[in-house]
Amino acid sequence: MYKIVIKGGRRLRGEVSVSGAKNAALPILASSLLARGQSTYRNVPGLGDVITMRKLLGQLGAEVSGDGTTVVDTSNVVNFEAPYELVKTMRASALVLGPLVGRYGKAQVSLPGGCAIGARPIDQHLKGLSAMGARIELEHGLVTARARRLHGATIVFDVVTVTGTENLMMAAALAKGTTVLENAACEPEVEELGRVLNKMGAHVRGAGTSLITIEGVDELHPVDHAIIPDRIEAGTLMVAAAITRGNVLIRDCLPEHLDAVIAKLVAAGAEVTMEADGVRVVGKADIKPTDIATRPHPGFPTDMQAQFMVLMSKAKGQSVLSENIFENRFMHVPELMRMGADIVIDGHIAVVRGPVKLKGAKVMATDLRASACLVLAGLIADGTTEVLRVYHLDRGYDHLERKLRRLGADIRRVKVKGEL
Ligand code: EPU
Numbered sequence: 001m002y003k004i005v006i007k008g009g010r011r012l013r014g015e016v017s018v019s020g021a022k023n024a025a026l027p028i029l030a031s032s033l034l035a036r037g038q039s040t041y042r043n044v045p046g047l048g049d050v051i052t053m054r055k056l057l058g059q060l061g062a063e064v065s066g067d068g069t070t071v072v073d074t075s076n077v078v079n080f081e082a083p084y085e086l087v088k089t090m091r092a093s094a095l096v097l098g099p100l101v102g103r104y105g106k107a108q109v110s111l112p113g114g115c116a117i118g119a120r121p122i123d124q125h126l127k128g129l130s131a132m133g134a135r136i137e138l139e140h141g142l143v144t145a146r147a148r149r150l151h152g153a154t155i156v157f158d159v160v161t162v163t164g165t166e167n168l169m170m171a172a173a174l175a176k177g178t179t180v181l182e183n184a185a186c187e188p189e190v191e192e193l194g195r196v197l198n199k200m201g202a203h204v205r206g207a208g209t210s211l212i213t214i215e216g217v218d219e220l221h222p223v224d225h226a227i228i229p230d231r232i233e234a235g236t237l238m239v240a241a242a243i244t245r246g247n248v249l250i251r252d253c254l255p256e257h258l259d260a261v262i263a264k265l266v267a268a269g270a271e272v273t274m275e276a277d278g279v280r281v282v283g284k285a286d287i288k289p290t291d292i293a294t295r296p297h298p299g300f301p302t303d304m305q306a307q308f309m310v311l312m313s314k315a316k317g318q319s320v321l322s323e324n325i326f327e328n329r330f331m332h333v334p335e336l337m338r339m340g341a342d343i344v345i346d347g348h349i350a351v352v353r354g355p356v357k358l359k360g361a362k363v364m365a366t367d368l369r370a371s372a373c374l375v376l377a378g379l380i381a382d383g384t385t386e387v388l389r390v391y392h393l394d395r396g397y398d399h400l401e402r403k404l405r406r407l408g409a410d411i412r413r414v415k416v417k418g419e420l
């Protein structure tokens with residue numbers, strides 16, 4: 001067990017590179033199951049969820065080697081079950097459902113229970129697979145999907161779902177006939193999966209828009225692919241620069257994936273400039289209150305809501321944040337309040353009043369983006385902040401504290417004895 005210890009007050013300066021995108025790497029690693037043989041993925045981020053996906057692929061019989069460049073050999077896949085032990089630590093384990101039933105005609109995935117940020121059912125994934133001809137059974141907490149061969153179908157999602165869209169794209173890639181996904185998620189990671197599937201020989205059109213058409217093919221082949229940069233890591237580093245009145249060049253990021261985040265940073269008074277090799281963020285003393293409503297892409301991402309709350313606590317005036325994607329994504333608020341933030345929650349709305357001087361404290365997060373928010377708060381708090389349960393942070397960030405330290409933050413990872 002580790003904790004992160006931060007002494008606040010340093011202005012961040014310098015350059016930092018963004019790692020590969022977690023939420024692109026996970027479906028892409030799962031997509032390896034659609035073809036027989038050895039696929040090579042580059043720019044794979046070193047983080048907990050990727051390790052879990054590697055374990056899952058390993059349990060299915062794939063051979064996985066390498067890290068930053070990961071090689072997955074699916075020649076000997078013999079098992080079609082994603083067990084509870086893995087699904088309970090990472091809901092994105094459900095991403096093997098589509099590829100397994102699409103290629104092998106059978107998949108068994110332990111039904112993910114509710115998680116820290118909300119109920120997060122997978123009914124839309126199952127509805128789509130069923131429309132494509134899969135027989136779905138739910139028994140003993142396991143979902144079993146079976147089909148001799150899936151067929152194309154037109155599926156209209158009731159809610160916009162990122163992994164739901166990805167699961168059905170993968171299932172449809174090997175189905176007989178054409179599948180149309182309406183009200184599909186438009187996230188850059190969905191578009192990236194479409195790119196990878198097409199490289200494998202699939203016929204996917206419209207990935208990255210709300211209407212995706214997939215003409216099924218009989219066979220796909222392995223690929224060699226470099227994963228896009230993580231827009232949420234980039235956004236987190238941008239907020240770090242803005243709140244510390246820093247001057248940071250964020251390299252290896254795709255600013256076109258961050259339009260909504262950059263627009264809000266600028267509205268809050270940060271200076272954001274596009275340079276040849278990255279995005280420069282210069283933080284100003286005068287932070288303006290800014291309202292934020294999370295929406296599916298291209299709206300403001302829910303995965304940046306917690307981090308923005310720290311910026312809002314430094315703004316002169318009142319900001320309103322509404323969380324519209326997950327029903328329980330304010331768990332960072334009580335911890336921020338312990339550090340001195342002035343926040344009132346009413347349902348899915350949080351009203352943040354600033355500016356406040358945050359004070360260092362021992363804090364603990366229950367999910368990934370909440371941990372990132374507390375690390376950011378520690379960067380500007382008076383005194384020392386200890387962020388406990390760092391495994392949440394490590395699930396989704398590739399050594400965030402190392403990157404912040406290189407930018408001048410006084411931050412270290414400390415081993416602790418026993419459970420926290
Ligand atoms: N939903 C349903 N039924 C479904 C699927 C989703 O009701 O069958 C609801 C969910 O409960 C939620 C909303 O639809 O209220 C959106 O959920 P979505 O399915 O889009 O989320 P996800 O695919 O499980 C991905 C990311 C999340 C990110 C969300 C929203 C991956 C691996 N995870 O989750 O990332 O917050 O999309 O953009 O891509 C994170 O990285 O910290 C993270 C949580």
